[in-house]
Amino acid sequence: MLKTRSIALFAFLFTYLNATLLCRAAIGDKAAATFKILNGTATFEQVTEDTFSIYGVLNKGIDENDPDIYFIDLNGDTLSFAEYNISIDPPKAGPWNATTNGNIDELIGTYIAILYDENTIDDSFIVKE
Numbered sequence: 718m719l720k721t722r723s724i725a726l727f728a729f730l731f732t733y734l735n736a737t738l739l740c741r742a743a744i745g746d747k748a749a750a751t752f753k754i755l756n757g758t759a760t761f762e763q764v765t766e767d768t769f770s771i772y773g774v775l776n777k778g779i780d781e782n783d784p785d786i787y788f789i790d791l792n793g794d795t796l797s798f799a800e801y802n803i804s805i806d807p808p809k810a811g812p813w814n815a816t817t818n819g820n821i822d823e824l825i826g827t828y829i830a831i832l833y834d835e836n837t838i839d840d841s842f843i844v845k846e
Protein backbone atom coordinates (compact mmCIF):
# COMPACT_ATOMS: atom_id res chain seq x y z
CA MET A 718 0.00 0.00 0.00
CA LEU A 719 2.80 2.33 0.91
CA LYS A 720 4.44 1.52 -2.38
CA THR A 721 1.34 2.40 -4.41
CA ARG A 722 1.12 5.67 -2.58
CA SER A 723 4.67 6.66 -3.26
CA ILE A 724 4.27 5.81 -6.92
CA ALA A 725 1.21 8.04 -7.05
CA LEU A 726 3.07 10.77 -5.25
CA PHE A 727 6.00 10.43 -7.58
CA ALA A 728 3.72 10.58 -10.61
CA PHE A 729 2.04 13.66 -9.22
CA LEU A 730 5.33 15.41 -8.49
CA PHE A 731 6.71 14.53 -11.87
CA THR A 732 3.68 15.94 -13.67
CA TYR A 733 3.62 19.00 -11.45
CA LEU A 734 7.30 19.77 -11.88
CA ASN A 735 7.08 19.20 -15.58
CA ALA A 736 4.20 21.61 -15.89
CA THR A 737 5.57 24.33 -13.65
CA LEU A 738 9.34 24.23 -13.76
CA LEU A 739 10.44 22.50 -16.91
CA CYS A 740 7.85 23.74 -19.35
CA ARG A 741 7.67 27.41 -18.48
CA ALA A 742 9.94 29.90 -20.14
CA ALA A 743 11.23 32.70 -17.92
CA ILE A 744 10.92 36.35 -18.88
CA GLY A 745 13.62 37.12 -21.42
CA ASP A 746 13.82 33.56 -22.76
CA LYS A 747 13.90 33.34 -26.53
CA ALA A 748 13.04 30.87 -29.24
CA ALA A 749 13.44 31.14 -32.99
CA ALA A 750 12.78 29.55 -36.34
CA THR A 751 15.12 30.11 -39.27
CA PHE A 752 14.00 30.04 -42.90
CA LYS A 753 16.93 29.27 -45.14
CA ILE A 754 15.32 29.53 -48.58
CA LEU A 755 13.48 32.74 -47.82
CA ASN A 756 16.38 34.13 -45.78
CA GLY A 757 14.18 34.84 -42.83
CA THR A 758 13.65 34.38 -39.14
CA ALA A 759 10.88 34.39 -36.63
CA THR A 760 11.90 35.09 -33.06
CA PHE A 761 9.81 34.72 -29.96
CA GLU A 762 10.59 36.35 -26.63
CA GLN A 763 8.84 35.90 -23.32
CA VAL A 764 8.05 39.45 -22.20
CA THR A 765 5.87 38.82 -19.16
CA GLU A 766 4.86 35.62 -17.41
CA ASP A 767 1.89 35.22 -19.74
CA THR A 768 2.77 37.04 -22.93
CA PHE A 769 5.43 36.79 -25.58
CA SER A 770 6.45 38.94 -28.52
CA ILE A 771 6.99 37.74 -32.06
CA TYR A 772 9.29 39.35 -34.57
CA GLY A 773 9.45 38.02 -38.10
CA VAL A 774 10.96 38.90 -41.44
CA LEU A 775 11.50 37.11 -44.76
CA ASN A 776 14.16 38.78 -46.88
CA LYS A 777 13.59 37.09 -50.20
CA GLY A 778 11.34 34.89 -52.28
CA ILE A 779 8.07 36.72 -51.58
CA ASP A 780 7.64 37.92 -55.13
CA GLU A 781 3.97 38.77 -55.32
CA ASN A 782 2.48 41.66 -53.44
CA ASP A 783 -0.57 39.70 -52.33
CA PRO A 784 -0.89 38.74 -48.65
CA ASP A 785 -3.89 36.54 -49.45
CA ILE A 786 -1.86 33.93 -51.35
CA TYR A 787 0.93 33.45 -48.80
CA PHE A 788 0.23 31.41 -45.69
CA ILE A 789 1.86 30.35 -42.46
CA ASP A 790 1.24 26.81 -41.25
CA LEU A 791 1.94 26.72 -37.53
CA ASN A 792 1.68 23.11 -36.44
CA GLY A 793 -1.27 22.49 -38.76
CA ASP A 794 -3.07 25.80 -38.27
CA THR A 795 -2.86 27.73 -41.51
CA LEU A 796 -3.53 31.47 -41.72
CA SER A 797 -2.75 33.88 -44.55
CA PHE A 798 -0.29 36.74 -44.27
CA ALA A 799 -3.33 39.01 -44.55
CA GLU A 800 -4.92 37.34 -41.53
CA TYR A 801 -1.69 37.80 -39.58
CA ASN A 802 -1.48 41.36 -40.90
CA ILE A 803 1.95 40.74 -42.39
CA SER A 804 2.84 43.27 -45.08
CA ILE A 805 4.67 42.36 -48.27
CA ASP A 806 7.22 44.48 -50.05
CA PRO A 807 8.52 42.14 -52.79
CA PRO A 808 10.76 40.22 -52.45
CA LYS A 809 10.40 40.77 -48.68
CA ALA A 810 7.67 40.18 -46.14
CA GLY A 811 7.62 42.03 -42.86
CA PRO A 812 9.26 42.95 -40.60
CA TRP A 813 6.34 41.97 -38.49
CA ASN A 814 5.81 42.32 -34.75
CA ALA A 815 3.10 41.09 -32.50
CA THR A 816 2.50 40.24 -28.87
CA THR A 817 0.31 37.38 -27.81
CA ASN A 818 -0.66 35.37 -24.74
CA GLY A 819 1.20 32.21 -23.92
CA ASN A 820 4.49 30.70 -22.95
CA ILE A 821 7.15 30.15 -25.58
CA ASP A 822 8.23 26.83 -24.11
CA GLU A 823 5.02 25.45 -25.59
CA LEU A 824 6.32 26.44 -29.03
CA ILE A 825 9.65 24.63 -28.82
CA GLY A 826 9.77 21.92 -31.47
CA THR A 827 6.75 23.28 -33.32
CA TYR A 828 6.73 22.89 -37.09
CA ILE A 829 6.28 26.11 -39.03
CA ALA A 830 5.96 26.39 -42.80
CA ILE A 831 5.55 29.21 -45.29
CA LEU A 832 3.17 28.45 -48.14
CA TYR A 833 2.61 30.08 -51.48
CA ASP A 834 -0.88 29.13 -52.51
CA GLU A 835 -0.88 25.43 -51.52
CA ASN A 836 2.85 24.82 -51.87
CA THR A 837 5.30 24.85 -49.02
CA ILE A 838 8.11 27.19 -50.07
CA ASP A 839 10.11 26.93 -46.84
CA ASP A 840 9.80 25.30 -43.45
CA SER A 841 11.50 25.09 -40.11
CA PHE A 842 11.13 24.10 -36.47
CA ILE A 843 11.06 26.47 -33.55
CA VAL A 844 14.11 25.94 -31.34
CA LYS A 845 15.18 27.40 -28.02
CA GLU A 846 17.82 30.10 -28.26
Ligand SMILES: *[C@@H]1O[C@H](CO)[C@@H](O)[C@H](O)[C@H]1NC(C)=O
Pocket residue numbers: 756776777
Ligand atom coordinates in the same frame (compact mmCIF):
# COMPACT_ATOMS: atom_id res chain seq x y z
C1 LIG B 1 19.59 37.81 -46.03
O1 LIG B 1 18.98 39.03 -45.68
C2 LIG B 1 19.86 39.95 -45.04
C3 LIG B 1 19.04 41.17 -44.61
O2 LIG B 1 18.42 41.79 -45.72
C4 LIG B 1 20.98 40.31 -46.02
O3 LIG B 1 21.87 41.19 -45.38
C5 LIG B 1 21.71 39.03 -46.43
O4 LIG B 1 22.67 39.35 -47.39
C6 LIG B 1 20.73 38.03 -46.99
N1 LIG B 1 21.43 36.76 -47.24
C7 LIG B 1 21.23 36.05 -48.35
C8 LIG B 1 21.99 34.78 -48.43
O5 LIG B 1 20.49 36.43 -49.24
Ligand SMILES: *[C@@H]1O[C@H](CO)[C@@H](O)[C@H](O)[C@H]1NC(C)=O
Pocket residue numbers: 802
Ligand atom coordinates in the same frame (compact mmCIF):
# COMPACT_ATOMS: atom_id res chain seq x y z
C1 LIG C 1 -2.49 45.79 -39.25
O1 LIG C 1 -1.37 46.66 -39.44
C2 LIG C 1 -1.76 48.01 -39.65
C3 LIG C 1 -0.52 48.79 -39.99
O2 LIG C 1 0.54 48.51 -39.13
C4 LIG C 1 -2.46 48.51 -38.39
O3 LIG C 1 -2.86 49.83 -38.58
C5 LIG C 1 -3.67 47.61 -38.12
O4 LIG C 1 -4.28 48.00 -36.92
C6 LIG C 1 -3.27 46.16 -38.02
N1 LIG C 1 -4.44 45.31 -37.89
C7 LIG C 1 -4.51 44.29 -37.07
C8 LIG C 1 -5.75 43.49 -37.13
O5 LIG C 1 -3.59 44.01 -36.30
Ligand SMILES: *[C@@H]1O[C@H](CO)[C@@H](O)[C@H](O)[C@H]1NC(C)=O
Pocket residue numbers: 770772813814
Ligand atom coordinates in the same frame (compact mmCIF):
# COMPACT_ATOMS: atom_id res chain seq x y z
C1 LIG D 1 9.83 44.73 -33.43
O1 LIG D 1 10.53 43.99 -32.46
C2 LIG D 1 11.93 44.14 -32.55
C3 LIG D 1 12.56 43.14 -31.64
O2 LIG D 1 11.89 43.04 -30.42
C4 LIG D 1 12.27 45.58 -32.23
O3 LIG D 1 13.67 45.76 -32.30
C5 LIG D 1 11.58 46.48 -33.23
O4 LIG D 1 11.79 47.83 -32.88
C6 LIG D 1 10.09 46.21 -33.28
N1 LIG D 1 9.52 46.93 -34.40
C7 LIG D 1 8.33 47.45 -34.38
C8 LIG D 1 7.87 48.09 -35.64
O5 LIG D 1 7.61 47.40 -33.37
